[in-house]
Amino acid sequence: MADTRQIRARKGPVTYALRFFVIAYLAVLVVWPLWEVTSRTFAPVERGAEGGFSAFLERLQDPTVTYAFSLTATCAFWAVLINTVFGVGISLLITRYNFPGRRILSVLIDLPMSVSPVVVGLALVLAYSSGQGWFGGALESAGIFIIGSTPGMIMATAFVSLPLVIREVVPVLEEIGIDSELAASSLGANGWQIFRRITLPSIKWAVVYGVVLSLARSLGEFGAVKIVSPGAALRGETATILIQNRYTNFEEPTAYAAAFVLVLASVLALVVVSLIRKEDHS
Amino acid sequence: MSIEVRGVGKRYGDFVALDDINVSLPTGQLTALLGPSGGGKSTLLRIIAGLETADSGSVEIEGVDATKLPPQKRNVGFVFQHYAVFKHMTVAKNVAFGLEIRKRPKAEVKAKVAELLELVHLSQFAHRLPSQLSGGQRQRLALARALAVEPSVLLLDEPFGALDAKVRKELRDWLRRLHDDVHVTTVFVTHDQEEALEVADEIVVINEGRIEQIGSPDQLYDEPANDFVMGFLGAVTQLGPVRLRPHDIEVAVQPGVPGAAAGVVQRALRVGFEVRLTVDVEGQAEPALVVLSRAHARALDLELGSRVWLSPTTGATSVPLLGEVSA
Ligand SMILES: Nc1ncnc2c1ncn2[C@@H]1O[C@H](COP(=O)(O)OP(=O)(O)OP(=O)(O)O)[C@@H](O)[C@H]1O
Ligand SMILES: [Mg+2]
Numbered sequence: 001m002a003d004t005r006q007i008r009a010r011k012g013p014v015t016y017a018l019r020f021f022v023i024a025y026l027a028v029l030v031v032w033p034l035w036e037v038t039s040r041t042f043a044p045v046e047r048g049a050e051g052g053f054s055a056f057l058e059r060l061q062d063p064t065v066t067y068a069f070s071l072t073a074t075c076a077f078w079a080v081l082i083n084t085v086f087g088v089g090i091s092l093l094i095t096r097y098n099f100p101g102r103r104i105l106s107v108l109i110d111l112p113m114s115v116s117p118v119v120v121g122l123a124l125v126l127a128y129s130s131g132q133g134w135f136g137g138a139l140e141s142a143g144i145f146i147i148g149s150t151p152g153m154i155m156a157t158a159f160v161s162l163p164l165v166i167r168e169v170v171p172v173l174e175e176i177g178i179d180s181e182l183a184a185s186s187l188g189a190n191g192w193q194i195f196r197r198i199t200l201p202s203i204k205w206a207v208v209y210g211v212v213l214s215l216a217r218s219l220g221e222f223g224a225v226k227i228v229s230p231g232a233a234l235r236g237e238t239a240t241i242l243i244q245n246r247y248t249n250f251e252e253p254t255a256y257a258a259a260f261v262l263v264l265a266s267v268l269a270l271v272v273v274s275l276i277r278k279e280d281h282s
Numbered sequence: 283m284s285i286e287v288r289g290v291g292k293r294y295g296d297f298v299a300l301d302d303i304n305v306s307l308p309t310g311q312l313t314a315l316l317g318p319s320g321g322g323k324s325t326l327l328r329i330i331a332g333l334e335t336a337d338s339g340s341v342e343i344e345g346v347d348a349t350k351l352p353p354q355k356r357n358v359g360f361v362f363q364h365y366a367v368f369k370h371m372t373v374a375k376n377v378a379f380g381l382e383i384r385k386r387p388k389a390e391v392k393a394k395v396a397e398l399l400e401l402v403h404l405s406q407f408a409h410r411l412p413s414q415l416s417g418g419q420r421q422r423l424a425l426a427r428a429l430a431v432e433p434s435v436l437l438l439d440e441p442f443g444a445l446d447a448k449v450r451k452e453l454r455d456w457l458r459r460l461h462d463d464v465h466v467t468t469v470f471v472t473h474d475q476e477e478a479l480e481v482a483d484e485i486v487v488i489n490e491g492r493i494e495q496i497g498s499p500d501q502l503y504d505e506p507a508n509d510f511v512m513g514f515l516g517a518v519t520q521l522g523p524v525r526l527r528p529h530d531i532e533v534a535v536q537p538g539v540p541g542a543a544a545g546v547v548q549r550a551l552r553v554g555f556e557v558r559l560t561v562d563v564e565g566q567a568e569p570a571l572v573v574l575s576r577a578h579a580r581a582l583d584l585e586l587g588s589r590v591w592l593s594p595t596t597g598a599t600s601v602p603l604l605g606e607v608s609a
Contacts, residue, residue, distance in 0.1 A: 179362050179364060179366035180366045180367070180368055180369070182333050182353070182360070182362075182366070183360060183362060183366040183367075183368075183424075183427075184368075184379065185333075185352070185353045185354050186331055186332070186333065186353045186354070186356070186358055186359065186360040186428075187354075187359075187379055187380035187383060187427070187428070187430075187431055188354045188357075188380055188383045188384055188431060189354060189379075189383045190354060193383060197379075198368060201370045202369070202370060
């Protein structure tokens, strides 16, 4: 990284001013609010009671809170799993096959990133709700309910985080090219063997990176899930919805504790991502 | 015949990359596909390997119609111009790949890999990753990997294209020796005529999607079918009504040779052991190029402005000028 050193070598008043500005900006926008959340998380449960870690744990042990977190984990797990499988599949389709509509597909992939999650939720309701949905009626007669139940929330989460894996994997697939895959096929490998032994090891880190990003995104998803979920305690209340509900119901400490857990998860994800970046570049 | 290509054509949109190609290559032969860039050499090679499908025509390998076979069923070894080694596998694993796919017993794989690494002089690098090899070593690795599966034909797409001149020459000699040892039917693509002339048993000259000539290096050099082949296989110049090679021109400092063209030496360039003259020939728009040895040039006492008389040597290869009305 010779470039960075060169940049760092030039220190002047402008550099210091810029630094101050960036730090102040981050402090006002990110650090201070997060610090507030953290400090309230560890505040005493009742006046006069002990604060700190035990207070934090007590808040989390509330059954509605554990339910919310396990629901969030379930949704995130399935959404990430689906997105990983489909994401890698779609990436291969876009980079390795030529078919009519390929350009349109690769534009459509980015749609979930640009459309508001609320709109995604509404679209799912429109398509799948049992009352008015296009497929809802048929699914209902088969005994399957999407909207207002976990499958619908998983779909909403998956929809919103769909592009993350693809966006990581496609550039890598484009960069490695197809020569080594062709070489493998001329050496007798079939499609699956080529994928398992040649393609997958080359995109491994991109996939992991995409998975971590989707996981972080899925854990924090609010808008789309809020629309398709009943959103009541112990009935479709995910961690983010719980935070919203508690906050508006004047049970702010629980909201803060739950928020803190989510912050922790994203920090963890960032750490993992930066470790992967390092690994990938070594 | 090991490879039979019949009536193969390939288009990319409106562009004709290959037009009715017919070639048959006997078993055990080392053949060069020679031609200028964009001529369709790689396309033909990839069609033989099954990495590209032809629009028309058929490909037969070892008597089996392979036109519709996928690459993994053709038993061809393919070596790419840019190596295409498996970056995440060690050298030994790269070579073992095809054998492991074929589920050969472990001991056999190990023995075969050791033998091949010996053959390509990479034994001491068996446990390195490809990124720790030089370009020439990577190319040898790619060759060993292709040879491991004992292919019935070995196809090399500009195998030495990305290497510097010296390594190229070494590997070229090595490939010839390897072929003499292993005797697998080999086709290699090159746009370097020297490489083709030096290494190949037979040369197929391809230009603009068509075959210009097929023949042994001597045939091509001595009896080029047309102006293009002549021009592609070495330097050519014009003398009177014909085109011929600059070293096939006799230089005299006195008139007397019947049919000799008079001219004046305009430039003399010494390159190593030879002298290249540019001679302004009377009644000819383009100057003639002449190559002669330094000793010969000294004996004739040539300098700038010398008057010379040029004539084709006896037995010189020449073709009549095409599409030009002599002034
Ligand atoms: N996938 C493709 N799509 C469109 N045109 C192509 C494609 N592949 C090759 N061509 C064209 O076909 C022609 C022949 O290509 P080919 O790669 O066979 O040339 P070549 O003789 O191997 O040249 P070089 O020596 O530069 O490798 C070229 O003009 C090239 O532009
Ligand atoms: Mg080529």
